[in-house]
Amino acid sequence: MTALLQIERLTAGYRPDMPILHAVSASLSAGEIATIIGPNGAGKSTLIKAVSGLVTVTAGRVLLEGQDITATPPHRLAPAGVAYVPQTGNVFTTLSIAENLSMGAATLPRRQARARIEAVCADHPMLAERLGEKAAVLSGGQRQILAIARALVTQPRLILLDEPTAGLAPRAAAELFAVVRGLVTAGAGVLMVEQNAKAALRISDRGYVLAEGRNRAEGPAAALLDDPEIGAIFLGQRRAHGASATPDTAAETGR
Amino acid sequence: MILQHIADGILTGAIVSLGAIGLSFSMKILRFANFSHSELLTWGAYFALVLYILHRLVGEPLGGALGPFSFGLPIVGAAALSIVATAALAIALHRLVFARLERRAGAMTMVFASFGVALLLRNLVLLIFGPDPIYYNTALQFAIRLPGGVRVLPDQIFVLGVTIAVVIGLHLFLTRSRAGIAMRAVAENPDLAAVSGTDTGRVILWVWVIGAGGAALAGLFYGMTVQLRPELGFGLILPLFAAAILGGVGSLYGAVLGGLIVGLAENLAVMVIPTGYKPAIPFLLILAILYLRPQGIFGSTGERT
Amino acid sequence: MIGLLSYLVFFLILALVFGIAVLGLNLQWGFTGLFNAGVAGFMAIGGYTHAILTGPAREPVLGGFELPFAVGLLGAMATSGIGALLVGLATLRLRHEYLAVATFGIAVSIQLTFLNWAWLSGGVLGLIGLPNPAKTYLEGSLAQNLAYLAAVVLIAGAAYWAMQRLVGGPWGRTLRAIREDELAAASLGKNPVRIRLEAFVLGSMLMGLSGALYVGFIGYVGPLDYLPIVTFQIWTMLILGGSGNNKGAFLGAVVVWAIWTGSGFVISRLVPPELQAQSGAIQAVLIGLILVVTLLIRPRGLIGERLEVSRHARS
Numbered sequence: 067m068t069a070l071l072q073i074e075r076l077t078a079g080y081r082p083d084m085p086i087l088h089a090v091s092a093s094l095s096a097g098e099i100a101t102i103i104g105p106n107g108a109g110k111s112t113l114i115k116a117v118s119g120l121v122t123v124t125a126g127r128v129l130l131e132g133q134d135i136t137a138t139p140p141h142r143l144a145p146a147g148v149a150y151v152p153q154t155g156n157v158f159t160t161l162s163i164a165e166n167l168s169m170g171a172a173t174l175p176r177r178q179a180r181a182r183i184e185a186v187c188a189d190h191p192m193l194a195e196r197l198g199e200k201a202a203v204l205s206g207g208q209r210q211i212l213a214i215a216r217a218l219v220t221q222p223r224l225i226l227l228d229e230p231t232a233g234l235a236p237r238a239a240a241e242l243f244a245v246v247r248g249l250v251t252a253g254a255g256v257l258m259v260e261q262n263a264k265a266a267l268r269i270s271d272r273g274y275v276l277a278e279g280r281n282r283a284e285g286p287a288a289a290l291l292d293d294p295e296i297g298a299i300f301l302g303q304r305r306a307h308g309a310s311a312t313p314d315t316a317a318e319t320g321r
Numbered sequence: 322m323i324l325q326h327i328a329d330g331i332l333t334g335a336i337v338s339l340g341a342i343g344l345s346f347s348m349k350i351l352r353f354a355n356f357s358h359s360e361l362l363t364w365g366a367y368f369a370l371v372l373y374i375l376h377r378l379v380g381e382p383l384g385g386a387l388g389p390f391s392f393g394l395p396i397v398g399a400a401a402l403s404i405v406a407t408a409a410l411a412i413a414l415h416r417l418v419f420a421r422l423e424r425r426a427g428a429m430t431m432v433f434a435s436f437g438v439a440l441l442l443r444n445l446v447l448l449i450f451g452p453d454p455i456y457y458n459t460a461l462q463f464a465i466r467l468p469g470g471v472r473v474l475p476d477q478i479f480v481l482g483v484t485i486a487v488v489i490g491l492h493l494f495l496t497r498s499r500a501g502i503a504m505r506a507v508a509e510n511p512d513l514a515a516v517s518g519t520d521t522g523r524v525i526l527w528v529w530v531i532g533a534g535g536a537a538l539a540g541l542f543y544g545m546t547v548q549l550r551p552e553l554g555f556g557l558i559l560p561l562f563a564a565a566i567l568g569g570v571g572s573l574y575g576a577v578l579g580g581l582i583v584g585l586a587e588n589l590a591v592m593v594i595p596t597g598y599k600p601a602i603p604f605l606l607i608l609a610i611l612y613l614r615p616q617g618i619f620g621s622t623g624e625r626t
Numbered sequence: 627m628i629g630l631l632s633y634l635v636f637f638l639i640l641a642l643v644f645g646i647a648v649l650g651l652n653l654q655w656g657f658t659g660l661f662n663a664g665v666a667g668f669m670a671i672g673g674y675t676h677a678i679l680t681g682p683a684r685e686p687v688l689g690g691f692e693l694p695f696a697v698g699l700l701g702a703m704a705t706s707g708i709g710a711l712l713v714g715l716a717t718l719r720l721r722h723e724y725l726a727v728a729t730f731g732i733a734v735s736i737q738l739t740f741l742n743w744a745w746l747s748g749g750v751l752g753l754i755g756l757p758n759p760a761k762t763y764l765e766g767s768l769a770q771n772l773a774y775l776a777a778v779v780l781i782a783g784a785a786y787w788a789m790q791r792l793v794g795g796p797w798g799r800t801l802r803a804i805r806e807d808e809l810a811a812a813s814l815g816k817n818p819v820r821i822r823l824e825a826f827v828l829g830s831m832l833m834g835l836s837g838a839l840y841v842g843f844i845g846y847v848g849p850l851d852y853l854p855i856v857t858f859q860i861w862t863m864l865i866l867g868g869s870g871n872n873k874g875a876f877l878g879a880v881v882v883w884a885i886w887t888g889s890g891f892v893i894s895r896l897v898p899p900e901l902q903a904q905s906g907a908i909q910a911v912l913i914g915l916i917l918v919v920t921l922l923i924r925p926r927g928l929i930g931e932r933l934e935v936s937r938h939a940r941s
Binding site: 118158173 | 510
Binding site: 348353354356418421422428429430432433434436437438439440441443444445447448451452555558559562566595597598600601603604607608611615 | 661663716717720722723724726727728730731732734735738739741742854855858861862865901903904906907908910911913914915916917918921922925
């Protein structure tokens with residue numbers, strides 16, 4: 067069976083002469099959540115941006131259900147079933163909530179767009195009540211909900227989330243993770259970057275550990291959570307700042 | 322006396338507003354200060370002139386003047402075609418110069434290029450039409466007396482009316498149409514708009530078309546109420562920039578309000594300073610606004626860089 | 627033969643005089659990243675200062691100081707420097723494109739002032755009959771122009787040498803550091819605002835010097851010599867020569883001035899005199915074309931530094 071998303075030895079960066087990712091691979095099946103964790107500057111967000119066409123890929127491939135989407139311009143990915151929710155600037159603050167949702171529906175025929183927006187609003191009454199208000203007035207958690215709702219208007223097969231809980235209070239973060247879990251029950255796949263690694267792995271099926279732009283470890287989320295080395299280095303457990311373990315030793319444990 | 326200056330200021334302001342709307346959008350969405358935008362006013366005015374002359378060559382003029390105005394249906398048709406021609410010119414400039422530079426260079430290279438393009442456009446008009454002022458029409462018009470001893474020409478009222486209609490039309494476009502909403506979205510965050518499925522390249526073409534359309538109308542109205550000269554647009558560079566920056570780049574109503582302020586300031590200032598210094602007024606307005614409120618009256622500081 | 631030689635001398639004087647202004651612009655844009663769209667204004671300040679300081683008395687216009695030529699040059703540098711200091715304090719904290727609009731406006735305002743303030747500038751007629759020391763002491767126009775050329779070569783050479791020393795030294799390194807990464811430079815204790823202001827003032831002083839040498843040579847100063855087209859010419863010289871390279875500044879000045887005068891010569895032979903305005907338009911179209919085509923096919927210019935025209939622009 068073909069994977070929903072297959073990332074093969076991807077080398078990418080903001081400038082062609084300065085790659086941030088070095089031959090990174092990962093894969094994701096439909097109905098699965100995969101979380102990418104790793105220290106700051108590991109290239110986690112860059113990986114997601116490379117999949118969504120926002121950074122230059124110099125080597126490697128990205129396959130969506132077996133189809134090569136590597137050099138596809140970002141605006142063609144939405145109709146292909148890929149939705150991306152960035153970490154910052156995830157909503158159009160100068161647009162109303164209704165307009166934000168209609169931006170998500172830009173590639174759909176008008177009638178279908180209206181129906182999809184209504185369906186998304188039915189799932190999120192908070193949005194339905196405030197359609198006319200500017201997105202600027204929303205709180206961080208509400209903006210994240212709006213951003214995900216906008217992405218869901220097109221009923222994407224693949225949803226890319228860049229640190230969805232960044233800056234959220236613990237309760238809002240927990241609510242958001244519940245929303246993310248709900249996404250996959252409908253059959254979509256979610257690839258997510260999270261600082262909040264432990265909580266993210268708990269709702270995930272797979273995990274990938276990146277460091278310095280390279281694959282360091284991967285495996286079922288539960289296995290990564292239980293792995294003492296990973297725990298020490300990347301999940302902020304006991305030896306979080308321990309001198310004895312380095313990211314390199316962690317690499318052996320995952321594979 | 323002061324009322325007359327205010328009336329004249331509002332008229333100048335309407336023309337500046339029409340020209341500044343496009344400049345303001347392009348500063349926000351194309352992200353560079355386009356010094357060649359004002360030349361689109363000149364080209365719009367001369368396109369209309371050429372079409373008007375062509376029409377008269379073809380045969381009997383189509384009807385006489387409309388009501389109290391100095392012009393008839395032909396100039397209305399020439400205006401419509403001039404908008405199309407100016408938009409085509411703008412898209413050609415985008416394709417030939419600005420889009421090619423944008424891919425590999427930064428905003429300032431685009432500004433240099435706009436210097437060069439401005440020089441080219443202005444002097445091509447000078448080359449073809451010569452330096453002397455031209456009028457669409459020399460028919461006499463009777464001024465209308467308004468209360469307070471203010472005199473305005475019917476053409477001036479027409480200009481004001483069309484400007485208001487254009488602003489209302491643009492407002493509806495920006496808030497109701499998909500293309501308009503996409504334009505506002507790209508103005509705020511082009512990456513997010515792209516990943517949401519919006520083709521930003523198409524939006525940029527819209528910006529050029531709207532900017533060129535407004536510029537063509539502004540140039541035509543300047544030609545109707547003042548005169549046509551090859552330096553028509555060049556003389557409006559600072560007023561247009563002042564209006565766009567005053568209002569806050571990217572804001573429709575900002576550009577309109579900015580244009581009115583510039584028009585009023587220019588016309589009221591001549592009551593206290595010698596007329597020769599009038600062209601410096603927009604510049605002083607630019608300096609003042611950049612000091613007091615750099616984002617302009619309606620501008621937001623923006624969450625993005 | 628003599629005719630060709632005297633023309634060459636005449637040509638070189640003006641090309642080098644413009645080259646000094648390009649050198650100043652190169653310091654501002656090429657090395658510091660300051661977009662000065664008001665070059666003509668600073669050249670005008672220098673030109674008028676020189677004319678007022680060295681010119682003969684002429685009621686009711688300010689003047690009659692009849693100071694030595696060199697004092698005129700130094701005065702021109704001083705006033706354009708003071709002008710740049712005031713302008714810089716008011717505008718240098720603006721973003722690039724706003725700085726371009728503001729300096730463009732300043733040049734327009736300066737030109738308007740000289741056009742309208744007749745007591746200072748002689749108004750639209752300008753100031754005429756300015757002394758040229760080469761003409762006072764030498765006979766024959768070729769000898770006079772050769773002497774003036776020698777002086778210009780000396781001054782341009784000194785300016786070039788000084789600029790090379792400056793940008794190669796610690797001050798120049800600081801400039802580059804600020805241009806590449808302002809925050810990092812500031813964290814090293816450099817004051818970016820101050821250094822930028824210094825570069826802006828110094829560059830504008832060279833523009834003032836250029837304006838003064840121009841006026842001293844042609845013996846006349848008038849407001850129509852400082853229209854914005856001058857700014858575009860100087861910019862085209864810099865872009866074509868190669869921004870960030872002091873040799874490129876002079877190379878660009880010579881090449882662009884050769885194209886300008888050469889095309890003017892050809893057009894004057896082909897176009898009847900009553901179409902004079904149109905022939906000027908052809909020259910300006912050429913300048914515009916050179917600028918656009920250079921940016922499209924050779925953005926580094928003939929001998930530019932690196933791809934700096936674009937790199938430090940705001941993205």
